[in-house]
Amino acid sequence: MEAYTEKIREAAQRLLKENKVDLVMGFQRGTIPMMSQPVLIRKANEGERLHWDSHCGSNLANYLPKRKERIAVVAKGCDSRNIVVQILENQIRREQLYIIGVPCLGMIDRRQVLGALQGREPLSVSETNAHLVIQGKGFEEKLERSLFLQDNCAICIHRNPVLFDELVAEPVPEQTEVDRYEDVKGIEKMTADERWQYFRELLGPCIRCYACRNACPMCYCPTCFVDESTPQWLGKSIDPTDTTTFHFLRAYHLAGRCTDCGNCQRVCPVGINMRQLNKKLEKEIKERYGYETGRSIEQRPPLDTYRPDDAQQFFK
Amino acid sequence: MYVNPADGIPRMAKRAFKKAALIDVLNRLKERYRLYAPVRQNDMTNYQELASGDQADFSASNTRLSPKSFMHPQSLCMFAFGTDKGSDQAGILREVEKDLPRSVVFGIRPCDSKAFQLVDVNFNTPEYQDPWWIRRRQSTTLVGMACNSPCSTCFCTSVGSGPFSPDGLDVLLTDLGDDVVAEVMTAWGSEVLDHADIRGRATDAMTEKATALQQEAERSLGSLLPTESLREKNLNALFNAPFWDDVQFACINCGVCTFVCPTCWCFDVQDEVRNQQGVRVRNWDACMYPLFTHHGSGHNPRHQKLQRVRQRFMHKLKYFVDKYDRGVACVGCGRCVQQCPVNIDIRQLFRLMNDFKG
Numbered sequence: 001m002e003a004y005t006e007k008i009r010e011a012a013q014r015l016l017k018e019n020k021v022d023l024v025m026g027f028q029r030g031t032i033p034m035m036s037q038p039v040l041i042r043k044a045n046e047g048e049r050l051h052w053d054s055h056c057g058s059n060l061a062n063y064l065p066k067r068k069e070r071i072a073v074v075a076k077g078c079d080s081r082n083i084v085v086q087i088l089e090n091q092i093r094r095e096q097l098y099i100i101g102v103p104c105l106g107m108i109d110r111r112q113v114l115g116a117l118q119g120r121e122p123l124s125v126s127e128t129n130a131h132l133v134i135q136g137k138g139f140e141e142k143l144e145r146s147l148f149l150q151d152n153c154a155i156c157i158h159r160n161p162v163l164f165d166e167l168v169a170e171p172v173p174e175q176t177e178v179d180r181y182e183d184v185k186g187i188e189k190m191t192a193d194e195r196w197q198y199f200r201e202l203l204g205p206c207i208r209c210y211a212c213r214n215a216c217p218m219c220y221c222p223t224c225f226v227d228e229s230t231p232q233w234l235g236k237s238i239d240p241t242d243t244t245t246f247h248f249l250r251a252y253h254l255a256g257r258c259t260d261c262g263n264c265q266r267v268c269p270v271g272i273n274m275r276q277l278n279k280k281l282e283k284e285i286k287e288r289y290g291y292e293t294g295r296s297i298e299q300r301p302p303l304d305t306y307r308p309d310d311a312q313q314f315f316k
Numbered sequence: 317m318y319v320n321p322a323d324g325i326p327r328m329a330k331r332a333f334k335k336a337a338l339i340d341v342l343n344r345l346k347e348r349y350r351l352y353a354p355v356r357q358n359d360m361t362n363y364q365e366l367a368s369g370d371q372a373d374f375s376a377s378n379t380r381l382s383p384k385s386f387m388h389p390q391s392l393c394m395f396a397f398g399t400d401k402g403s404d405q406a407g408i409l410r411e412v413e414k415d416l417p418r419s420v421v422f423g424i425r426p427c428d429s430k431a432f433q434l435v436d437v438n439f440n441t442p443e444y445q446d447p448w449w450i451r452r453r454q455s456t457t458l459v460g461m462a463c464n465s466p467c468s469t470c471f472c473t474s475v476g477s478g479p480f481s482p483d484g485l486d487v488l489l490t491d492l493g494d495d496v497v498a499e500v501m502t503a504w505g506s507e508v509l510d511h512a513d514i515r516g517r518a519t520d521a522m523t524e525k526a527t528a529l530q531q532e533a534e535r536s537l538g539s540l541l542p543t544e545s546l547r548e549k550n551l552n553a554l555f556n557a558p559f560w561d562d563v564q565f566a567c568i569n570c571g572v573c574t575f576v577c578p579t580c581w582c583f584d585v586q587d588e589v590r591n592q593q594g595v596r597v598r599n600w601d602a603c604m605y606p607l608f609t610h611h612g613s614g615h616n617p618r619h620q621k622l623q624r625v626r627q628r629f630m631h632k633l634k635y636f637v638d639k640y641d642r643g644v645a646c647v648g649c650g651r652c653v654q655q656c657p658v659n660i661d662i663r664q665l666f667r668l669m670n671d672f673k674g
Contacts (some may be wrong), residue, residue, distance in 0.1 A: 111357075119375050209570055209571040210571060214569055215657060237391035237599050238599075269576060271358060292352065
């Protein structure tokens with residue numbers, strides 16, 4: 001990871017010094033263990049602030065839409081696919097961007113690590129390729145890195161950036177033996193009543209803070225439907241009907257656009273796995289149109305184009 | 317009445333019980349009160365009404381969500397009304413009666429009880445008394461649990477509280493391992509201990525041990541965050557400080573910090589009507605959201621993220637300080653530090669704002 005940090009700093013300083021970009025978006029080391037903070041660097045001599053480790057789960061594409069500057073952005077596989085979608089949707093132009101690609105071995109799920117520590121507080125966390133070494137008051141624990149990945153990283157099949165101007169390391173092997181839809185298939189097998197009950201329980205803890213929406217690089221609407229006030233479409237309380245409507249509508253709005261970067265689940269303060277909704281729609285798009293989101297800026301997304309041979313089983 | 321040697325604050329009495337009897341204590345209280353305590357919920361701990369004493373789990377340093385919803389529920393139905401034009405009651409608000417039996421919140425941390433005192437300045441003033449807040453405050457007894465091992469993100473001692481502070485509590489419990497010392501702060505607290513059948517006196521040895529734990533806990537919190545210059549800072553200079561641009565970049569303007577915060581009290585009032593029956597609901601709102609300040613005219617004085625981020629910290633660390641002269645509107649619980657998805661750390665804002673030259 002230190003090698004990644006060095007390469008990112010070097011690239012940032014070079015690009016700023018040569019006036020190739022106006023600013024660099026990356027991460028700086030966080031103030032608490034297993035956290036990092038998105039940061040914007042404008043001067044080459046500030047490049048030292050940049051940092052990389054397995055706790056850079058935020059998606060920097062979230063900060064791109066509508067920006068006018070020439071931007072260098074640090075991007076993991078999923079982030080790069082979000083950038084592709086944003087380019088396709090005219091939120092940012094390819095010519096504005098210099099993508100510093102990061103081949104990714106998956107980001108760490110901080111909550112899972114905290115859970116495994118059973119109340120003991122981590123005071124410092126370091127990592128090797130295979131392990132996390134966690135130190136706290138009176139203990140040191142070595143955890144196997146691969147067991148503590150974010151859910152979406154554990155089933156990721158595009159770890160390498162798909163669009164980049166340079167890579168900070170050699171590409172990593174892609175995971176091939178994963179079933180991305182194991183949980184979705186389980187939900188599909190439920191009866192309608194069971195499924196409704198399942199969704200109600202899944203979304204029950206929601207406090208309507210909208211962190212999932214705000215963390216999402218594809219949720220860039222100038223005014224989200226939940227914030228419309230003339231007319232107001234959705235109630236503001238924690239009535240389950242309103243909460244469920246928010247999550248379902250948001251999921252549909254992301255059909256064929258979500259790259260499963262996992263940022264929504266990562267930021268949820270009450271640990272809701274709303275990705276299951278998005279993954280069901282991802283699966284539908286894949287099965288009906290053979291389309292995987294954000295692989296190429298040459299291919300239009302299926303929901304904004306038409307082909308005579310499109311799957312049409314929904315016409316009854 | 318005696319004075320705690322560790323902090324010089326007078327207590328009514330100190331009692332003690334065996335920790336092994338804790339579940340029995342909770343079960344006895346449950347017979348008499350509506351009883352809430354921290355309960356494990358998947359990967360987090362939150363307050364929940366206890367069905368039985370063995371549900372309670374005091375192992376977490378604090379709950380994921382703050383207990384503010386006991387006094388300031390996220391969605392509070394205040395009034396009901398009908399909209400049937402044919403009725404002479406159309407549009408007339410009737411207060412929705414609330415069942416507010418005597419409640420006990422058991423195991424609340426001193427930072428969180430201090431938060432209720434800070435929020436009192438908004439909901440219970442000489443000019444305005446908010447009945448919904450006040451009735452809940454009055455019907456709730458707070459049995460606190462001292463923090464023997466504060467978290468590294470805790471900073472209560474920097475903001476006028478402490479891991480053993482009795483501020484806002486009716487009883488302060490200290491876990492000594494085998495025994496629990498109960499220091500009674502109010503008559504409500506005394507009544508709760510009576511109903512729990514906690515009558516044994518704490519021994520001198522127990523008191524000494526509690527004092528040692530308090531000193532150790534306070535020491536473990538380390539050096540204090542700077543707050544001493546906040547009041548004298550020029551408000552406009554701070555408002556226009558250049559650091560806001562750097563601070564705001566990472567913010568995604570979600571409301572996590574405000575929703576988990578025990579002192580964020582902002583709300584919105586909405587009418588919801590269905591089939592000619594309406595309710596007037598008070599919902600949590602937050603300065604992080606553009607809609608919060610969106611005027612009816614369409615104008616929004618805080619239409620940029622920077623303005624909204626600045627508002628939150630200025631309110632907590634400057635406007636509140638200036639207006640009430642009782643310190644910052646923060647109790648150092650560290651929830652926002654732990655839960656902010658992009659690691660915006662209020663402790664850095666203390667430093668930036670207090671040490672700002674300009």
